[in-house]
Amino acid sequence: MKIDAQGVYYRDLNNQIRSAVASGAEKIELVNVNGQYFIGDGINRPVTISIKGVPGNDLGAFMNGATIVVWDNAQDNIGNTMNAGKVVVHGHAGDVLGYGMRGGRIHILKDVGYRVGIHMKSYQENKPVLIAGGKAGDFFGEYMAGGVLVLLGMFSDDPEKPMHGYCFGTGMHGGTIFVRGGVDEAKLSREVGVFELTGEDRQELDGYLKEYCKDLKLDPKEVLGEKFVKVLPKSKRPYGNLYCPMPR
Amino acid sequence: MKNNLKPTHRFEKDISNCGLTGFISKSGKQVEGSVIIKSISLMHDRGNGLGGGFAAYGIYPEFKEFFAFHLMYESGMALQLTEEYLAEHFLIDHHEEIPTRRNAAITNPPAFRRYFVKPLETAEYREAREFQNMTDEDIIVTHVMRINNEIEGAFVVSSGKNMGAFKGVGYPEEIADFFRLEEYSGHIWTAHNRFPTNTPGWWGGAHPFTLLDWSIVHNGEISSYGINKRYLEMYGYLCTMLTDTEVVAYMLDLLIRKHGLSPELASMALAAPFWDKIDALPEDDRQLLTAIRQVYGSGLLNGPFAILFASNEGLIGLNDRVKLRPLVCATKDDFVYMASEEAAIREICSQPDRVWSPRGGEPVIARLNPGVI
Numbered sequence: 001m002k003i004d005a006q007g008v009y010y011r012d013l014n015n016q017i018r019s020a021v022a023s024g025a026e027k028i029e030l031v032n033v034n035g036q037y038f039i040g041d042g043i044n045r046p047v048t049i050s051i052k053g054v055p056g057n058d059l060g061a062f063m064n065g066a067t068i069v070v071w072d073n074a075q076d077n078i079g080n081t082m083n084a085g086k087v088v089v090h091g092h093a094g095d096v097l098g099y100g101m102r103g104g105r106i107h108i109l110k111d112v113g114y115r116v117g118i119h120m121k122s123y124q125e126n127k128p129v130l131i132a133g134g135k136a137g138d139f140f141g142e143y144m145a146g147g148v149l150v151l152l153g154m155f156s157d158d159p160e161k162p163m164h165g166y167c168f169g170t171g172m173h174g175g176t177i178f179v180r181g182g183v184d185e186a187k188l189s190r191e192v193g194v195f196e197l198t199g200e201d202r203q204e205l206d207g208y209l210k211e212y213c214k215d216l217k218l219d220p221k222e223v224l225g226e227k228f229v230k231v232l233p234k235s236k237r238p239y240g241n242l243y244c245p246m247p248r
Numbered sequence: 249m250k251n252n253l254k255p256t257h258r259f260e261k262d263i264s265n266c267g268l269t270g271f272i273s274k275s276g277k278q279v280e281g282s283v284i285i286k287s288i289s290l291m292h293d294r295g296n297g298l299g300g301g302f303a304a305y306g307i308y309p310e311f312k313e314f315f316a317f318h319l320m321y322e323s324g325m326a327l328q329l330t331e332e333y334l335a336e337h338f339l340i341d342h343h344e345e346i347p348t349r350r351n352a353a354i355t356n357p358p359a360f361r362r363y364f365v366k367p368l369e370t371a372e373y374r375e376a377r378e379f380q381n382m383t384d385e386d387i388i389v390t391h392v393m394r395i396n397n398e399i400e401g402a403f404v405v406s407s408g409k410n411m412g413a414f415k416g417v418g419y420p421e422e423i424a425d426f427f428r429l430e431e432y433s434g435h436i437w438t439a440h441n442r443f444p445t446n447t448p449g450w451w452g453g454a455h456p457f458t459l460l461d462w463s464i465v466h467n468g469e470i471s472s473y474g475i476n477k478r479y480l481e482m483y484g485y486l487c488t489m490l491t492d493t494e495v496v497a498y499m500l501d502l503l504i505r506k507h508g509l510s511p512e513l514a515s516m517a518l519a520a521p522f523w524d525k526i527d528a529l530p531e532d533d534r535q536l537l538t539a540i541r542q543v544y545g546s547g548l549l550n551g552p553f554a555i556l557f558a559s560n561e562g563l564i565g566l567n568d569r570v571k572l573r574p575l576v577c578a579t580k581d582d583f584v585y586m587a588s589e590e591a592a593i594r595e596i597c598s599q600p601d602r603v604w605s606p607r608g609g610e611p612v613i614a615r616l617n618p619g620v621i
Contacts, residue, residue, distance in 0.1 A: 010293070034290065034591045034594055034595055035290050035291070035589055035591025035592065035594075035595065037293065053594075054590050054591045054594050056589065056591055057589070073590055073603065075574075075589055075590055075591065076574055076589075092603070094574065094576070094590075094605065095571065095574060095605075111604075111605075113571075113605050114570070114571045114608070137571065137605070137607065137608075138570065138571065138607075138608065139570070157602065157603075157604060158604060165607065166525070167570075186528070
């Protein structure tokens with residue numbers, strides 16, 4: 001099913017998408033999208049929404065099981081509190097991706113902005129994974145509580161730019177960040193440390209990356225063919241003693 | 249029992265987040281107002297109808313030697329007093345009502361007039377030029393401050409050469425319709441869609457804020473407003489618009505025009521890097537940035553912001569140091585675009601050559617090519 005989004009107000013567009021989902025559509029193709037907010041929000045069924053154009057902010061928020069494929073760049077706040085499903089972006093994306101995300105996948109081909117993976121979390125079988133193929137801004141993995149963030153630094157429009165920004169992992173207290181090649185330790189927050197991957201880690205990571213490469217038509221040999229490091233929080237309660245010292 | 253308590257707040261308030269957009273043709277190509285209207289209208293939902301505005305450069309080529317004063321009047325008395333003031337201090341080459349169109353969405357608009365002026369050679373003028381080393385620009389600034397501060401209900405909306413600001417209470421597309429902006433052409437345009445957070449939504453409080461040919465549109469909150477305001481008062485700048493953004497316009501005038509800082513250095517003063525980053529810089533840079541932070545400690549803008557500032561020299565985009573507000577830039581041929589959302593750029597430039605998000609505190613500077621003006 002195809003919907004022409006040219007000049008359509010976001011509320012009307014999302015109503016059209018929701019009624020298409022309710023009437024049992026398996027695949028929805030949106031063309032001429034530009035800036036419409038909240039696409040795919042709260043969708044509970046495993047439909048695939050393909051987007052031509054630049055979708056607006058809060059793409060796939062609260063999404064629960066749908067798949068969104070963006071064939072262009074995307075903006076801020078993708079996958080806010082997303083529960084399950086997948087967002088694939090064949091370009092770059094903005095700030096605050098995967099905010100409080102608690103399951104599912106976000107696969108971005110190129111650069112990402114500030115505060116990516118902020119407060120991602122996991123519980124039992126729910127384990128969100130966000131992979132950025134380009135470079136990242138400051139506060140990568142800020143307040144991260146669970147799940148997996150992966151930064152590749154491979155597909156950037158800006159070769160001059162450093163692979164990641166300052167305050168990497170600020171307030172991180174759970175979850176894992178994998179970085180291809182290595183990190184700039186001067187830009188890490190005090191709350192995190194850098195570790196070697198175990199064989200088990202590498203196996204887990206390779207699984208995520210193979211899926212990423214498949215979605216974005218990349219050569220897994222190239223993406224996987226490099227050393228990765230693992231960034232972990234040093235404490236589960238980095239600010240436990242900030243205001244008043246607590247007994248352990 | 250009957251409850252007579254009235255609620256202390258109106259809880260029904262459209263919560264939103266401000267939007268800004270702007271572009272420059274570095275070779276001075278004239279672009280119709282309809283283009284910037286299209287771009288800002290795409291971000292309609294970033295505002296809540298309590299403020300919209302535009303700045304346009306290159307719109308008065310026939311009067312480009314004159315300071316173009318856009319005046320807003322809340323009363324006939326304000327108009328009369330201001331026109332007496334202007335006649336006393338200025339040679340007025342031409343003056344007229346700013347053309348407007350009635351629009352159902354715009355309620356109780358103030359009156360708008362524009363004046364193309366040069367300072368008159370009065371005794372006061374000669375005193376200022378000869379004995380106080382003031383330039384014509386300094387004298388214009390003094391007059392703008394006096395009109396805003398001393399004439400009740402009169403506000404200078406803009407005062408630069410070959411440029412003008414158009415702003416008011418309404419969504420930006422409504423303000424554009426009210427001021428008939430599709431009838432203007434310029435080579436730099438900026439626009440703002442307002443969601444007032446802490447201050448009233450009134451005609452003078454809409455963006456852009458201006459002084460001479462500086463104009464600022466801003467998304468965010470300047471938490472350091474009090475410090476900045478007191479610092480500016482020492483140099484004769486008086487804040488009258490009841491809104492934080494006003495200090496940015498005056499600060500740029502002080503830093504760039506008066507103190508001679510480059511736009512790059514002025515940006516470093518407004519969004520100075522943190523001390524630990526400064527300490528990690530090579531020695532020359534470390535000393536420079538240390539000096540900037542020490543001298544302009546009261547010029548530092550604290551709080552979240554994305555701003556666009558324009559002048560007859562060009563267009564600059566700047567974020568706060570930790571990028572708490574969005575800003576996306578793009579280039580296409582000799583055009584540079586800057587906006588809160590990529591979609592607002594793509595709406596008027598579907599295939600840019602390059603699109604990127606600048607880092608926090610890193611200014612994006614697009615200057616007009618030499619000789620364009």
